[in-house]
Structures are given as structure tokens and as C-alpha cells.
Amino acid sequence: MSGKTFQSAEVHAPMLLALLARHRSRSLSRRRILHSLPFTLAAVFVFSPAIDTFCFAESMSFDEAVKSMKAKNETLMASQDDINQRQAEQKAAKGLRGPKAELDFKYTFLDDPVKVSLGPLELEVQKKSYAKGKVTVTQPIYAGGRIRAANRAASAGTAEAVAQKAVTENQLVAELARRYYGLCLARCNEEVQAQKLDTMKKHTSRAKRLMDEGIVARVEYLNADVAQANAETDLAAAKRDISIISEGLSNILVSPEPVDPTSSLFMAAALEPCETFQSYVDANHPILKVLAAKHDMAHQGVKVEEADRKPTVYAFGIHELVTSDLTMMDPKWAVGVGVQYTLFDGFRAKNKATAARSVETKVQHLTQKAARDLKSLVLKRYQEMEKAREQFESYDRTLELAKENLRVRAHAFEEGMATSLEVIDATLSLSRAQLGRLKAAFDFDDAMFQLLEASGQTGSYAEYLANTTGVGEG
Numbered sequence: 178m179s180g181k182t183f184q185s186a187e188v189h190a191p192m193l194l195a196l197l198a199r200h201r202s203r204s205l206s207r208r209r210i211l212h213s214l215p216f217t218l219a220a221v222f223v224f225s226p227a228i229d230t231f232c233f234a235e236s237m238s239f240d241e242a243v244k245s246m247k248a249k250n251e252t253l254m255a256s257q258d259d260i261n262q263r264q265a266e267q268k269a270a271k272g273l274r275g276p277k278a279e280l281d282f283k284y285t286f287l288d289d290p291v292k293v294s295l296g297p298l299e300l301e302v303q304k305k306s307y308a309k310g311k312v313t314v315t316q317p318i319y320a321g322g323r324i325r326a327a328n329r330a331a332s333a334g335t336a337e338a339v340a341q342k343a344v345t346e347n348q349l350v351a352e353l354a355r356r357y358y359g360l361c362l363a364r365c366n367e368e369v370q371a372q373k374l375d376t377m378k379k380h381t382s383r384a385k386r387l388m389d390e391g392i393v394a395r396v397e398y399l400n401a402d403v404a405q406a407n408a409e410t411d412l413a414a415a416k417r418d419i420s421i422i423s424e425g426l427s428n429i430l431v432s433p434e435p436v437d438p439t440s441s442l443f444m445a446a447a448l449e450p451c452e453t454f455q456s457y458v459d460a461n462h463p464i465l466k467v468l469a470a471k472h473d474m475a476h477q478g479v480k481v482e483e484a485d486r487k488p489t490v491y492a493f494g495i496h497e498l499v500t501s502d503l504t505m506m507d508p509k510w511a512v513g514v515g516v517q518y519t520l521f522d523g524f525r526a527k528n529k530a531t532a533a534r535s536v537e538t539k540v541q542h543l544t545q546k547a548a549r550d551l552k553s554l555v556l557k558r559y560q561e562m563e564k565a566r567e568q569f570e571s572y573d574r575t576l577e578l579a580k581e582n583l584r585v586r587a588h589a590f591e592e593g594m595a596t597s598l599e600v601i602d603a604t605l606s607l608s609r610a611q612l613g614r615l616k617a618a619f620d621f622d623d624a625m626f627q628l629l630e631a632s633g634q635t636g637s638y639a640e641y642l643a644n645t646t647g648v649g650e651g
Contacts, residue, residue: 237437455555
């Protein structure tokens, strides 16, 4: 792909959590305050050294993003080029069944004419310089199965290229979903950080007023002021995270401008059982189709090697184009049938056939392992998705408590019955609950697309998205 190259590797949970939990600790008067920082997904991408203020330019739903990627992504274009190449090779293999015509023309100079002595007579049979031109046509009659095997192998090669493009497309759609909904998460994080900053500003103003009225000590105001400064830093970091993640999304979409996602994070009702997704693997997984095509090519390779131990029969015809320079021994035309057979080659053909059978068996074993690995991956993705659903539901219940706790603490502080730290802690608890809920929604979205990829169902993503509910910052 053009532009900066971005890794599509899986982000492991420990690494992601380490980045998302960049809590800036501040040692205040009586206890430490843990500040919730943005859930940045920048671990997926390569960091750009210069990050400017981000401006959205092109609104795009996820479905529109998929269509745009399929139309412009160079990796998919290269996959199509591979299909075109295999299709051309398939057409070339069909030509092996037809006749082959060859033109041979040459002009020759001799040191002396060729003469034959017949007693007292001397007859010139070949001039000192002469031209010869002929057309030779050969038509295969029997090739021991080589031609049929070559055509079937070429057809399998086309099937492999088509299946490999489907594999690449599924991988890119899953990666696009991670970046697209990662940007949705980053934008929601910015909104949460902005809300937190607004709450901190109000609390700082309230603490300043109460300090001036002599109701609270100066340390209460200082606690609020530091917390506001930290919130300002968190908001600035959230804006930078958006810029970083947006670059990754623009890259996979081959878009010169930033993209504004119009689809939101989502949650879906219960999907089919895990066993159903595992059954999709055997039925329609493109990776298994790739291996099936490779197995077919390996099988045809065995046929080709076995054909080397059989005779080749062909018909031929020759027609001389330049008859004026023909000798009395040269015919103007000739037709016939030829047979070619190797009597002994040092067991070369036999051993090559044995090697080809080993390749066929190897592909068969790899296919069995791939099917088993894919079903295990389906189970893993399914459990990750359900785990994210449970976390989302847990944070959903916590959110109401966090909101009520902040309201009570803020009112108590106004009455002089609570400390500034209690209000700050309540504010941070609310933002943690909001961000935890959003992060769980993103984990669900990411796991669902990974599940669809693992089960070979990525092409049906629109049907699953149709039964989802959008998730906001709460």
C-alpha cells in the first residue's frame, strides 16, 4: 500500500491494557488520585512524528468504508492481478490440445555447389546459395494424460487465486473494522474527557468560591485545580489519539483526507451458538478453499509425472514454401504420425512421481490441521466476544451508580460535608465507568469481526450489523 505502512497484527490484551491505562498519578494531601486516560488504540498503528489538530473531512459509514477499501486498496488490486494471471495461464493450458504450427526459414551460403558424379557426368544437386522455408504442423493425439492434468492444474490455480483474494479481503475487512471502530472509540473518549474537564472546571470554580468564603481550606481548592490541569492534559492526549488512529484508517482506505465515521460502536443480541460458527468453517472457509486448490494442483502434478512414463503420439505435416531450391531428395510436403517413448531415464520419472505424491499428502495433512486450528480460533473469538458483552453489561450497571455518586458528592461538598478529593474521585470514577463501557463495546465489535473472519463469514457482516444497537459515551 502507498503512504505509511501500518501493521495489521493482532493487539494482545496485556499490551493494549498497558497503553490504555496510562494513569497519571499525582501525590496530593491525603491520598493518590488515579486519573482515567484515553483508551488509545495507537498500538495498532505506526506513530506519525508530527500530529496536528484533526479535522474530519469525509463522512463515511462502515459499509461505505468497506466498499471504498475494496475499490482502492492496492493489496486487493494485487490479488485481482493474480487472478488475471492465473486465468491467462488457464487459457494457455487449453491451447495444448490444439495443433501447433511453426515456420522455419533460412538462407544458406556454401563454399561450393554440391555435385554428384555419375560416371562421366557431374550433376549439381545443390546450388552454392539457396533458400529453404517450411511450415510444420503437429497435433497431439495421446500425451499420457499430461494435457488433461495441465488444464486441471491451471483451473485449480485460478480457484486458488480467487480463494486467496477472499482470504485477503476478509483480513482487510476485519482490520478495517478495528481501525474504523477504534476511531469511533477515540472520538467517544474525547467526549468523555471533555465532560470530565467541564466537571473539573465547575468543581474548581466552586472550590475557589467556597475558599474565598472561608468554608473550605485552600488545599481543597488546590486539589481541584490540579485535577483540572490533569483533565486538560487528558483531553489534549485524546485529541492526539484521534489524529494518530485517523491516519491508520485513511491509510487502509487509501484516502488522502481524514475520514469521519458515521457508524457508532455497537452491541448485538446473542448470536448463533459457537458450534454453528464452527460448522461454517468446513462449509465455506476461503483458507480451506485455497488448500483444496493446492491439493488439486498437487494431485495433477502426480498425473503429469506419471505421464512421463507413457508414450506420446502425435501427427505432423510439413510443407516446403520455397520449392525452387529443393534438391531431388527433398519432398514438397510430407505427413505422418510420430511416437516418442523414453525407454530408460535412470528411474527419474518414477522418483519424481513419488515426490509429487508426497506433496499431495502433505497438503492433505495441512488441510486437516488448518480446519482444526480454525475451529479453535472460532471458539477463542466467540469467548472473547461474550466476555466483552459481559463486561459491557457490568459497566452499564456501574454507570448509574457512578453518576449518582458524583451528584451526591458534589452536593455534599457544596454543603461543606465532603472534601474536594471525594468529588474528584467521584468524577474520575464516572469517567472510568464510561470509558470501560465504551472499551467493552469496542472489544465486542472487534471480536465479532474477528469471529466472522475466523469462521469465513465476513461476507455476511451486513446481516449481523443490521441486528445491532448503537453505543454512545453514556
